[in-house]
Amino acid sequence: MVIDTQASDADLIVRSLAEPDLFTAVFDRHSAEILRYVYARLGPELAEDVTAETFLAAFRCRGRYDGAWSDARPWLYGIAVRQIRRHRRVEARRLRLLWSALADGPAPDHSDRVAERVTAQRLGPRLAAAVAALPPQDRELLLLFAWAGLSYAEAATALGTTTSAVKARLHRIRVRMRQELGDSNPMNEENDDE
Amino acid sequence: MSEINALREMRPAPSPAELEAMRMAARERFVAGTGSKRTRQRWRLPVLAGGLTAAAAATAATALVLTSGPGAVPGQHGTAGHTQTVVTAAWTVREDADGTVTIYLQQYANPAGLQRTLQADGINAIVRQIPSEPVTLGNQTVAWPTCNYTALTDAAPQAVQQAVWMHASAGQTLPVRFIIHPDAMPRGSALFLAFLAGMRRMPKNANTGVIALKPFVLKNDTVPACVPRAKKPLPTALPATKR
Numbered sequence: 001m002v003i004d005t006q007a008s009d010a011d012l013i014v015r016s017l018a019e020p021d022l023f024t025a026v027f028d029r030h031s032a033e034i035l036r037y038v039y040a041r042l043g044p045e046l047a048e049d050v051t052a053e054t055f056l057a058a059f060r061c062r063g064r065y066d067g068a069w070s071d072a073r074p075w076l077y078g079i080a081v082r083q084i085r086r087h088r089r090v091e092a093r094r095l096r097l098l099w100s101a102l103a104d105g106p107a108p109d110h111s112d113r114v115a116e117r118v119t120a121q122r123l124g125p126r127l128a129a130a131v132a133a134l135p136p137q138d139r140e141l142l143l144l145f146a147w148a149g150l151s152y153a154e155a156a157t158a159l160g161t162t163t164s165a166v167k168a169r170l171h172r173i174r175v176r177m178r179q180e181l182g183d184s185n186p187m188n189e190e191n192d193d194e
Numbered sequence: 195m196s197e198i199n200a201l202r203e204m205r206p207a208p209s210p211a212e213l214e215a216m217r218m219a220a221r222e223r224f225v226a227g228t229g230s231k232r233t234r235q236r237w238r239l240p241v242l243a244g245g246l247t248a249a250a251a252a253t254a255a256t257a258l259v260l261t262s263g264p265g266a267v268p269g270q271h272g273t274a275g276h277t278q279t280v281v282t283a284a285w286t287v288r289e290d291a292d293g294t295v296t297i298y299l300q301q302y303a304n305p306a307g308l309q310r311t312l313q314a315d316g317i318n319a320i321v322r323q324i325p326s327e328p329v330t331l332g333n334q335t336v337a338w339p340t341c342n343y344t345a346l347t348d349a350a351p352q353a354v355q356q357a358v359w360m361h362a363s364a365g366q367t368l369p370v371r372f373i374i375h376p377d378a379m380p381r382g383s384a385l386f387l388a389f390l391a392g393m394r395r396m397p398k399n400a401n402t403g404v405i406a407l408k409p410f411v412l413k414n415d416t417v418p419a420c421v422p423r424a425k426k427p428l429p430t431a432l433p434a435t436k437r
Contacts, residue, residue, distance in 0.1 A: 020228060024292065027224055028378065031217050039216070040205045047208070048216040052223035059228050098206070123200045131201070146201035177197050 009072035013065045023062060027055050030073060034080050037148045041084055043094050050087070054080040074157035077148055081140050081158060088136060095132040123181070130180040138173045145170060214359050218294075218373055225292035280311050287311050297372040297387075305389045312385070317376055318415055323389040350383050350411040358385060358409040372409055384415035 007015075009026060016023040034054055039047040057079050058072075069075060084091065131139060144155045156166045208216065280287045284303040288296045295315060297308070305321040312319035349355070357378030360370060374385060387409050412418070 023228065024221075024225060025377075027221060028375065031220060031224075032213060035213060035217050035220065036207060039208050039213070043206070044208065044212070044216070048220045048223075051216070052220040052227070055220070055224045056227045059224075098204070123197070124204055127197060127200055127204065130197075142201070146198045147205045174197060181197070 008070040010065070010067045010070045013062050013072060014067055016059075016062060020059075023055075023059050026058070026072060030076055031055065033073065033148075034076055037077065037143075038080060038084065040147050041094070041143060042087055042090055046087055046090060050080070050083050054083050057083065069157065071154075074150060074154040077144060077150060077154075078158035078160065081144070084140075085136070092132065095128060098128045126181050127177075130177045133180065134173065134176070138169065138176075141166065141169055142173050142177075214373075218359075221294075222290070222292065225290075280315075282307065284308075287315065289315055293375070293377055295374040295376060297374070299370040299372070302389050305387075308387070317374065317385055318379075318383065319385045319387065320412070320415060320417055321387045321389065322417060350380060350413050354378065354380060354383065354411050358411060360409055374409075379411060380413075382414050384412045386410045386412050386417065 007025075009029070012022050012025050016026070031051060035047055035051040038050045038054070042050060054076065058076055061079075065072070065075060131142065134142065141155060141159060144150045144158055150158060152166045152170070153163045155170075156163045159166070279289070282304060284299070284301040285308055286298040286300075287308070288298070290296070295312070295317060297312075302323075305323050309319055309321035312321070357375040359373045372387070379385070
């Protein structure tokens with residue numbers, strides 16, 4: 001079998017219906033990214049299992065893949081999100097641990113000139129707590145945006161909704177988080193994202 | 195800064211080695227789950243085809259230990275469906291049903307045998323020993339003299355380099371594990387592994403920044419001229435381990 005490395009994901013997935021082995025190329029192309037996301041949400045104990053299950057689920061339902069999506073990442077993230085849902089307790093525990101680690105961590109190093117890191121370190125405990133307090137579906141969307149780096153449109157594909165709905169939900173989530181973080185938070189710029 | 199950027203900074207991330215180890219384990223599970231039987235036609239000796247292939251296979255046959263089940267690699271848990279394993283005292287080469295090939299390197303020895311085994315396994319491999327003695331190149335004393343691989347024009351694109359992964363213990367000590375994805379190799383390319391011709395104490399001013407053992411994918415099977423040859427060959431006749 002010869003795999004065209006330039007072939008789109010859609011082409012590989014469609015062709016894999018007749019040649020199942022071709023789907024391994026989809027795994028090789030995207031597994032590192034999916035695994036990083038799963039790792040961030042569930043930790044090292046489950047990252048391998050959930051990643052394998054994500055691609056196996058994708059393999060099994062590849063017949064329903066929309067060939068108009070040349071990039072399979074949003075589709076795969078959507079499957080990964082559904083796999084992660086099965087482990088909500090683990091994620092909740094992990095967020096609590098993250099919160100604790102950040103709360104117990106060293107004071108911000110003010111000599112650090114990387115503003116983002118200093119701000120993240122200062123905000124970390126409250127931010128982690130605010131994320132943990134979000135309803136699961138809101139947390140999914142927020143982390144697809146922040147940790148997976150998906151655009152509004154890609155997140156909409158992953159979650160099976162519309163881009164406008166994603167924008168509205170994300171706005172609502174950010175307003176809520178800012179309320180959770182209090183009025184004194186320094187996160188008042190709107191120049192990021194998308 | 196927004197909460198989105200702050201969240202990005204907080205994202206837990208594995209080390210590259212940890213990520214790749216987990217990814218490979220997930221890959222094995224995925225391939226086993228799909229029942230995939232990938233072939234490696236694309237990278238099967240495009241350059242070394244013909245008589246040399248047969249000769250290499252015949253030469254390597256004395257070291258071959260064929261297995262059909264898991265557990266052929268010492269200290270490793272069995273994985274579903276691996277097809278062939280060659281075990282010597284210096285290294286083990288395992289071919290899995292998903293087409294990946296894993297080299298477990300225990301000793302820096304018998305590079306010629308390793309090259310023959312890999313070639314017999316369908317991988318266009320070049321295993322070369324290089325001198326470990328410090329040499330002077332211009333104004334620098336260089337230990338493990340070899341090319342600066344990252345600047346090699348002979349190298350395949352960076353994306354292709356990811357087809358070969360090296361897992362080493364801290365400090366690059368043995369054993370070292372290489373995982374090769376032959377399907378990701380372009381036609382005509384070659385896997386280049388450099389062996390150290392013995393480990394010696396390096397002078398304090400030696401530049402040891404070059405990772406001599408880094409596996410590299412070349413655009414073709416011509417070793418770059420900047421790679422030196424060792425004067426004193428490594429031992430070549432290590433017995434195969436019967437299992």
